Amino acid sequence: MDAPYDRLLALLLESRQRQCFPSEIATAAPEFVKQVLGLLFPHFAERLECTAPAIRRDVMGVEANLVRLLGLLKSSLYPDTQESIPQRFIAELPDIYAALRQDADAIFEADPAARSVDEVILTYPGFYAIAIFRVAHSLHRLGFPLLPRLLTEFAHQRTGVDIHPGATIGRRFVIDHGTGVVIGETTVIGERVKIYQGVTLGALVVQKTLANSKRHPTLEDDVVVYANATILGGDTVVGRGSIIAGNAWLTQSVPPQSVVTRRTEVRQRGSDSDLGELEFHI
Numbered sequence: 466m467d468a469p470y471d472r473l474l475a476l477l478l479e480s481r482q483r484q485c486f487p488s489e490i491a492t493a494a495p496e497f498v499k500q501v502l503g504l505l506f507p508h509f510a511e512r513l514e515c516t517a518p519a520i521r522r523d524v525m526g527v528e529a530n531l532v533r534l535l536g537l538l539k540s541s542l543y544p545d546t547q548e549s550i551p552q553r554f555i556a557e558l559p560d561i562y563a564a565l566r567q568d569a570d571a572i573f574e575a576d577p578a579a580r581s582v583d584e585v586i587l588t589y590p591g592f593y594a595i596a597i598f599r600v601a602h603s604l605h606r607l608g609f610p611l612l613p614r615l616l617t618e619f620a621h622q623r624t625g626v627d628i629h630p631g632a633t634i635g636r637r638f639v640i641d642h643g644t645g646v647v648i649g650e651t652t653v654i655g656e657r658v659k660i661y662q663g664v665t666l667g668a669l670v671v672q673k674t675l676a677n678s679k680r681h682p683t684l685e686d687d688v689v690v691y692a693n694a695t696i697l698g699g700d701t702v703v704g705r706g707s708i709i710a711g712n713a714w715l716t717q718s719v720p721p722q723s724v725v726t727r728r729t730e731v732r733q734r735g736s737d738s739d740l741g742e743l744e745f746h747i
């Protein structure tokens with residue numbers, strides 16, 4: 466065997482002996498999403514039995530899967546994790562289910578293009594992302610390691626909506642279209658908030674030392690944020706009932722009922738000396 470081969474083998478052996486990462490974790494997110502969303506909504510179930518024993522069996526299946534994943538992570542990387550998390554998660558499922566039904570209703574009521582709540586549940590990327598987020602947020606709060614981030618990143622890959630499991634999001638949350646939405650870890654969103662594609666709720670300063678501080682904005686109840694608006698900063702509070710127009714850039718608080726716009730300038734062709742600079746030849 467040649468020297469580079471030996472070097473690589475030695476390196477990988479040393480790394481794996483130091484930390485043997487449980488490879489089952491790689492497929493955990495898609496499997497768990499299918500299982501838990503299939504339990505809550507028949508729309509996502511592969512096979513559906515509408516009897517009490519079948520539903521009980523499916524609930525127990527979700528809990529058993531979490532016990533298995535927690536065991537793998539606890540024995541390899543996270544020894545301090547509490548064993549009661551799967552059971553406590555199951556106890557939170559009724560509230561998660563109620564919140565998701567309200568999200569689906571809110572999306573249906575907000576969107577003239579939606580024909581039914583079933584269509585929203587089955588086809589809306591915003592609903593899919595929120596559904597996975599609410600599950601991940603519960604697990605995150607209960608202290609389940611790694612899985613919450615795997616879940617929201619799976620949703621991100623599927624929908625283009627990137628919500629950190631640590632974000633706090635109130636009832637009847639609507640994301641329409643979804644692609645490019647980013648919601649940071651310490652964002653706080655009130656009730657009945659609506660956001661459109663490309664909205665960023667982000668940090669104003671990105672520094673490791675700020676890991677434990679509020680870096681992302683607060684949107685109070687009934688705020689609407691239109692496409693591609695960017696709202697940054699942990700001290701930024703968008704007051705109740707405000708409307709943030711498309712492409713707006715906001716790094717400071719605004720009082721309730723504000724309208725924040727970013728205007729497009731329209732001029733007559735040929736009437737301005739700098740027009741030439743705008744005529745790009747690609």
Ligand SMILES: CC(=O)OC[C@H](N)C(=O)O
Binds near residue numbers: 649668671672
């Ligand atoms: C969404 C966002 O601001 O991301 C920046 C960085 N990941 C942070 O959480 O501060």
